[in-house]
Every structure is written in C-alpha cells, then in structure tokens.
Amino acid sequence: xxxxxxxxxxxxxxxxxxxxxxxxxxxxxxxxxxxxxxxxxxxxxxxxxxxxxxxxxxxxxxxxxxxxxxxxxxxxxxxxxxxxxxxxxxxxxxxxxxxxxxxxxxxxxxxxxxxxxxxxxxxxxxxxxxxxxxxxxxxxxxxxxxxxxxxxxxxxxxxxxxxxxxxxxxxxxxxxxxxxxxxxxxxxxxxxxxxxxxxxxxxxxxxxxxxxxxxxxxxxxxxxxxxxxxxxxxxxxxxxxxxxxxxxxxxxxxxxxxxxxxxxxxxxxxxxxxxxxxxxxxxxxxxxxxxxxxxxxxxxxxxxxxxxxxxxxxxxxxxxxxxxxxxxxxxxxxxxxxxxxxxxxxxxxxxxxxxxxxxxxxxxxxxxxxxxx
Numbered sequence: 563x564x565x566x567x568x569x570x571x572x573x574x575x576x577x578x579x580x581x582x583x584x585x586x587x588x589x590x591x592x593x594x595x596x597x598x599x600x601x602x603x604x605x606x607x608x609x610x611x612x613x614x615x616x617x618x619x620x621x622x623x624x625x626x627x628x629x630x631x632x633x634x635x636x637x638x639x640x641x642x643x644x645x646x647x648x649x650x651x652x653x654x655x656x657x658x659x660x661x662x663x664x665x666x667x668x669x670x671x672x673x674x675x676x677x678x679x680x681x682x683x684x685x686x687x688x689x690x691x692x693x694x695x696x697x698x699x700x701x702x703x704x705x706x707x708x709x710x711x712x713x714x715x716x717x718x719x720x721x722x723x724x725x726x727x728x729x730x731x732x733x734x735x736x737x738x739x740x741x742x743x744x745x746x747x748x749x750x751x752x753x754x755x756x757x758x759x760x761x762x763x764x765x766x767x768x769x770x771x772x773x774x775x776x777x778x779x780x781x782x783x784x785x786x787x788x789x790x791x792x793x794x795x796x797x798x799x800x801x802x803x804x805x806x807x808x809x810x811x812x813x814x815x816x817x818x819x820x821x822x823x824x825x826x827x828x829x830x831x832x833x834x835x836x837x838x839x840x841x842x843x844x845x846x847x848x849x850x851x852x853x854x855x856x857x858x859x860x861x862x863x864x865x866x867x868x869x870x871x872x873x874x875x876x877x878x879x880x881x882x883x884x885x886x887x888x889x890x891x892x893x894x895x896x897x898x899x900x901x902x903x904x905x906x907x908x909x910x911x912x913x914x915x916x917x918x919x920x921x922x923x924x925x926x927x928x929x930x931x932x933x934x935x
Contacts, residue, residue, distance in 0.1 A: 624652035635820045640811070643818060643857075646746045650855045653753060658723065659730040659738035661707065666763035671702035672784060673759075673766040677751060678708045678774040680722045680743055683729070685774040688911050690733065692918035693777065699784040705766070706735050708774070709751050711743030745814065748833070748859035756847040767792035769843055770905075772835035777909040777917055779900065782879065783837065786904060796839035797867060799831030800883065801876035802860075815858060822856070830864025831874045834882035834907035845870040879904035897921050898928035 626648040630636060636644065666673075674694050678686055686708055694706045710726060713719040723738075730736040739754050741747060752771075759766070768787050770778060790796050806825045807817040838846070849866035856862040867874055885894050885906055895913065897920035900906060909917070920926065 624649065624654065627651055633820055635818065639818060639820065640816075642744065642746050643816070643821065646855075646857050647820065650857075652741075653750065653855075655750075655754065656740045657737070657758070658712070658740050659710075659726055659736045661730075661737060661762075662734050663762075665705055665707075665734065666765060668703060670705045670763065670766040671768065672699075672704050672780065672787065673763060673769045674704060674706045674778070674780070675755060675769055675771050676706070676708050676774050677748060677772070678710050680710050680713050680719075680726060680738075682774055683725060684911055686729070688914055689774060690735070692914055693780050696735075699781050700788070702784055702788075704780060704784075705763075707755075708736050709755050710736065710738045711741045711747060711751060712738070714742045714744065746857040749855050749857060749862045752859050752863065753850050753855065756843065756850060759843065760847060764840070764844075766843075767840055768796070769838050769840075770835065771833075771838065772905065773833070773907065775909055776835045776882075776905055776907050777900070777914050778835065778905045779903055779921065782902065782904050786877075786879070787837065790839065792840040794839060795842050795845070795872050797831065797836065797842050797872065797874045798838075798877040799836030799874065799880050800834075801829060801874055802827075802832055803829040817857060827861050828864040828868040829874055830860050830867075831876075831880075832882035832907075833858075833860030833863075835880060835905040836860075836874075837877075837880075837904075842867075842872065845872060877904065881905065882907040884908055897926060901926070901928055 627650075628648070630647040631644075633647075636647065639647070676686075676689065676694065690706065696704055696706050698704070713722050726736055726738050730738070737755065737758060739751070741750060743751075759769075768790075770780075770783065772778060804826075806827055807822060808815045809818065810816060846863060846866040849869040850862075853862070853865055853869060856865060864874065879902065881903060882905070885899050885903070895917070897917060900917060901921060
C-alpha cells in the first residue's frame with residue numbers, strides 16, 4: 563500500500579504534463595507564430611530580374627485555308643510550301659514584345675531594322691556592341707530594332723520567349739510576333755513591321771533593312787543618305803533582275819507553280835540588306851495591303867515597288883554576296899576593302915567584331931591597290 567501511494571502522485575503528474583503539452587501544441591497550430599521582422603534583401607537589379615510573361619487579350623487563331631489542299635499539286639509539295647499555301651492569308655498576329663515609346667519619340671534619321679531568328683542572341687548582342695549601337699553620327703540619330711517570331715517547337719519557344727522577354731526588358735529593341743519564325747515567313751515579318759512602323763515610327767527618314775549576319779558601315783550610310791530627300795523615292799541595294807522562280811525541289815528558294823505561274827520576277831534588291839526612304843516605305847506598305855504574300859521576301863518587296871510604279875536601284879557599296887579580293891595574294895578580310903562600302907553580307911560574329919575594331923582605328927591607312935570601291 564505504501565508503494566501504491568507513492569506511485570499515484572507521479573502518475574498524476576505525468577498525465578498532467580502530457581495533457582499540457584498536447585494543449586500547447588494544439589494552440590500553436592491555431593495561432594501563427596510571431597517572427598522577428600528581418601530586413602528585406604536588396605532588390606534584384608531591374609536588368610537581371612526575370613520578367614513576368616506579358617498578358618495579351620485572347621484572340622481566335624487564324625484558320626487554315628483548307629481549300630488549298632484540293633489543288634492537284636498540293637500533296638506533292640514539301641511541308642514548308644504546304645504550310646505557306648494554307649496560311650498565307652494570315653496577317654494578324656499578337657505582338658509579344660514591343661519597344662518603349664521613346665524609341666522614336668525624337669526624329670530618327672536611320673532606323674536599323676534587322677531580321678533575326680529567335681535563338682540568335684549572340685548575333686544580336688554583337689550588333690549592339692558594334693555597328694548597330696544606337697548613337698548619333700554627324701549629329702543624326704540611329705535607332706536599332708530586331709524583328710523576330712517564335713520557335714516552331716513549343717518547348718523551345720517557351721525557353722526562347724523568356725530569353726526575348728529579358729532582352730526586351732534590358733535593351734528595348736525587340737519586336738516579336740507570335741508566329742513561327744521560318745524562311746518562308748520572312749515576308750510576313752516584313753509586312754508586320756511595316757504595319758507597326760506606320761503608327762509607331764513613321765518619322766524615320768530612312769530605313770536599313772538587313773539580316774543579323776551583315777556588316778554595315780553605318781557611318782558611311784549616314785554620309786550617303788545625307789544627300790537624299792526622305793520625301794522622295796529611294797530603294798537601293800544589290801540589284802537582281804531578269805530572273806524567275808527556281809523550280810528545283812532541292813533549292814531553299816524553290817517556288818512551285820501552285821504558288822505562282824509567272825516565270826519572271828520583277829527587279830528587286832537582295833534581302834541581305836538594302837536602304838529605303840520614308841516615302842518608299844509608305845509606298846511599299848500600301849502595296850503590301852493588296853498583294854498576296856509571296857514566300858521570298860525580297861521578291862515580294864520588288865512586287866510592291868512594281869505595283870507602285872517604282873524601281874529599285876543598285877549601289878556598288880552594298881555587297882550581299884560578299885567581297886572578293888582583286889588578287890589571290892590579298893586577303894578579302896582586309897579592312898581597306900570595307901572602308902568605303904556600305905554593307906557586306908555573311909559575316910561570322912567574330913569577323914564582325916574584328917572588322918568594326920579595325921575600321922575604327924585612327925591609324926588605318928589604305929593604298930589605292932587595296933581599295934575596291
């Protein structure tokens with residue numbers, strides 16, 4: 563009995579402690595714990611912050627023109643041609659990335675409009691650091707724009723679109739539309755830009771339209787364009803004429819008769835790079851509204867000029883097929899060959915950086931033998 567009397571108080575105490583502990587835990591679950599207020603970590607710099615995807619009003623996607631599939635030659639065409647025929651009537655696509663209003667708030671003398679594939683981040687960065695850098699030349703303003711679509715693979719598009727959002731936030735020079743970026747959609751890219759320019763940058767005196775692998779001597783371009791009136795017709799580049807559609811299936815430029823029966827193209831300038839005035843940009847825009855899209859973008863612009871009664875012209879300083887040295891003993895990469903040129907197509911990224919650096923050396927001297935223009 564003595565032992566039992568000594569055990570009862572201990573058991574009672576243990577039960578009381580357990581009950582109190584359970585009650586305490588239950589109360590902690592009901593009321594959130596108070597924490598000491600800590601200092602907020604420093605804000606992430608705006609240029610490094612991951613952008614929130616923009617929201618766009620939903621719109622019905624453009625439907626395929628399935629009647630084209632009834633054409634007897636449709637089934638034998640490659641997929642890129644079939645897609646073009648099914649969707650060539652589609653011209654209204656959401657703008658995923660836009661530039662700030664300040665881009666064209668002040669008068670722009672030369673607007674550098676560069677067609678770029680979504681994944682070509684390195685090329686765009688290099689252009690920003692070299693000839694595409696926004697600056698004033700002879701007191702005249704240069705502005706830079708990149709035109710891009712979206713990757714065709716949904717998984718790739720999600721990643722690359724985030725990259726383009728970050729680029730747009732950091733540099734403010736990306737125009738991206740929600741269509742698949744492909745060779746046959748370059749015409750669509752051109753038309754969408756012209757529509758955008760009409761309301762957002764119509765005051766630009768001149769436009770350089772080029773690819774992201776061209777080397778442009780923008781200082782020379784300004785010198786050349788200063789002698790021209792932006793209110794008059796100007797469309798210059800490497801002129802191509804007396805040619806027609808390539809019917810060979812293996813060619814990148816293959817255009818079957820189901821697309822056009824014509825065997826001759828109007829005169830046009832090679833799409834690697836060309837210059838046009840404000841007057842001519844407006845004329846091309848008008849014509850593009852009434853013409854059916856054509857899969858080769860530079861040919862389409864030639865069609866627009868023809869409809870407006872205008873002609874493209876040649877400029878010997880625009881070399882979209884590259885530069886050849888006058889002698890096999892000379893390097894075609896000699897900066898003296900490029901000192902007086904306006905534009906050369908197909909430059910590797912490192913070549914572009916080296917050439918820009920070489921041409922900006924104050925001690926560059928060239929003899930007559932090393933000048934080709």
